[in-house]
Amino acid sequence: MLKLEAVTAGYGDILAIEDISFDVPEGSVFALLGANGAGKTTTMMTIAGHVSPKSGTIFYDGTDLMSVATSRRVQKGIAIVPEGRRLFPDLTVAENLVVGGYSRSRTEESARIAEIVEYFPRLGERIDQRAGSLSGGEQQMLAMGRALMASPRLLLVDELSLGLMPKVVDDCYAVITRLRQAGLTILLVEQNTERALAIADRVCVLESGRIAWSGSAKDARRNEALVQAYLGVATETN
Ligand SMILES: Nc1ncnc2c1ncn2[C@@H]1O[C@H](COP(=O)(O)OP(=O)(O)OP(=O)(O)O)[C@@H](O)[C@H]1O
Ligand SMILES: [Mg+2]
Known part of the structure; x- marks a missing residue:
């Protein structure tokens, strides 16, 4: 669905x-893993079209994305939950969601908001509250909800669990699992490698802007040297 070929950007x-x-x-x-400054956000922003590559190609659904403008990428089904969430603090939860929906009709918009509230009931309880007054976890839910408003097929999530309490992280991951079941493709950037490896099918580890390792999540967990060097999680024994 998504294929990066020799992408260089900066x-x-x-x-x-x-x-x-x-x-x-x-x-x-x-899952896209790696230390601070490894290039995870840059990779996500290049796929979303906010950073232009200097060379290389990105294919999405068989199309070369290089000729597709950022706004058209959203219409084609690519949505990003950006690092730091980038919500509008003075707008309400509902208004922030509407911003993510682009040019939908009112009826479509309401239907989509209803679906998102079903994923995140907390957002429903706080629908008219200012985004700036939400807790960190609720803000992350809102950032995810806003990205989902565009009915994406490919969801890019940059730092899903950063700064969130374990219970909220569980809730966010439960939604990721449901979205995968609903057929979405998900590219996840995580500091919490344990969580990422538990849910991911495949993993790529970046180091100083280059790929240090890539393979299945299962192989990543079993690879002691990799775990020691980059991942810092307990290895599987079987
Ligand atoms: N707007 C920018 N202008 C100049 N350099 C930048 C900019 N954003 C990132 N960089 C540099 O690009 C490199 C990769 O940064 P990037 O944000 O992609 O890393 P990251 O893996 O997402 O890090 P983190 O875990 O801290 O979010 C770093 O050396 C960083 O200093
Ligand atoms: Mg980053």
């Missing part, structure tokens, strides 16, 4: 990611 003269290639099969969860 800011001005700085190269933040170099020669990144990976494949994300439809309906799978793909």
Whole structure:
């Protein structure tokens, strides 16, 4: 569904990611891991179209994305939950959701909001509350809800669990599981490697803008050297 081929991107003269290639099969969860500054956000922003690659190609659903503008990528089904959430604090929960829905009709919009509230009942309870007054967990739910308003087929989530309490992290991951069951393809950036490895099918570890390792989540957990070097989680014994 998503294929990166030798993608290099950065800011001005700085190269933040170099020669990144990976494949994300439809309906799978793909985790992008790595230390601070490794290039995870840059990779996500390049797929979403907010950063232009200097070289390389990105294919989505068989189409070369390089000629597709950012707003058209949303229409084609690519939505991002950005790092730091980027909500409008003075707008209400409902208004923030509507912003994510782009040019839908009122009827479609209400139907979609109803679906999102079904995923995140807390958002329903706080529908007219200002986004800035929500807890961190509720804000993350709202950021996810806003991305889902566009009915994406590919969801990019940058730092799903960062700064959230374990119970809220459970809730967010439960939604990711449901979205996968509903057929979405999910690209997940996580600091919490344990969580990411538990849900992902495939994993790619970035180091200083390059791919240090990629493979199945299962192999990642069993790879002691990899775990020691990058992942810091308990290895599986069987
Ligand atoms: N707007 C920017 N201007 C210049 N350099 C940037 C910019 N954003 C990121 N970088 C640089 O690009 C490199 C990759 O950063 P990126 O944000 O992609 O990493 P990350 O893996 O998402 O890190 P983190 O875990 O801290 O979110 C870093 O060296 C960073 O300093
Ligand atoms: Mg980042």
